[in-house]
Amino acid sequence: MARYQQRLEKSRPILDLFSERLNEQKDRVLPKRALGKAITYCLNQWNHLEAFLLDGHLEIDNNRSERFIEPFVIGRKNWMFSNTQRGARGSAIMYSVVGTAKEYGLSPYHYLRYLFETLPNMDVTNKEELDKVLPRSTDVPSICKVPGKREANKKIVPKTQF
Template sequence: MAWLKNQKARVLPKSSFGQAIYYCLGQWDKLVAFLQDGRLELDNNRSERSIKPFVIGRKNWLFANTQRGAKASAITYSIIETAKENGLNPFHYLIYLFEKLPNLDLQDKDALDQLLPWSETLPPICRMNN
C-alpha cells in the first residue's frame, strides 16, 4: 500500500496508470479481506455459472409472469444450485425434501437444520454419486 500511495503522488490521476492506482487503493480493503480469508473467491465466476441455466432458459419460464411465479422460480433455482454446490443430486434431494417437509416437527429446532444441503445427516441417496 505504501508503494501505491507513493506512486499516487507521482502520476497524473487521469492517466491509465493513475486510474489503476486509484482503483487499487479504492479496493484495498476487499483485497486484504480476500488475502486474510482463504474461503473467499477472487471472482464470482461460480455464481455466474450457477445462474446461467436460468438466464438461458428464461423464455421457458413464462409462468413467472407474476411476483409469486418469479419468487417460486427463484426459490427453486436457489435450492437446486445450493444442492449442487454441496455435492448433492438435486433430484434425489428434492424428493427427500418433499417426503420429509410435510411431516416436519416445527417444535424441534434442529429438524429443519437436518434438511439443509450442508447437513451431515442427509441420507447417502442425496449425494451426487448416487
C-alpha cells in the same frame, strides 16, 4: 494453517511491492485519466484485496462464487417471462436450493425428491427439525449424495447460509 503460512511467505511480498508501486505512481499520473482512476480504485479497495491473507480458509479468488451464480445470470432472461413476481421468486429459490445442494455434493434430483417427501410431514416452523433436511446436515440420506464427490465444502460454507 499451511495455506495461511504460504500466503504470508509468497503473496505478502508481492502485495507489498504492488502497493509500493501504486503509491509511487499515484502522484505521477493524472487522477482523471484511466490509469489514475485505476490506481485510486485499487488503493481504495486495498483491504478487500488483501483479505485472503487474513485466513487460510478464505479463497484467493471468487471463481467458486462466479460458478455458483452463473445459473442466475443465465436464468435472468427466463425470469422476465415469469407470469408473476411470485413465480419469479419461486424460480430463484429453486436455483438457490439446487446450487447449494451441488455445493454440498448432493444430487439435485435426489435431494429435491427427498425434500418433497419429507417437508410435508414435518413442522417447518421447528428450526432444529428443519436443520436436519438442509444440505449441510449429516442426516441427509446417502442416496442424495453424489458418489465420489468431495465433501470439503462442508467446512467452508458458514452455517447461516442455505
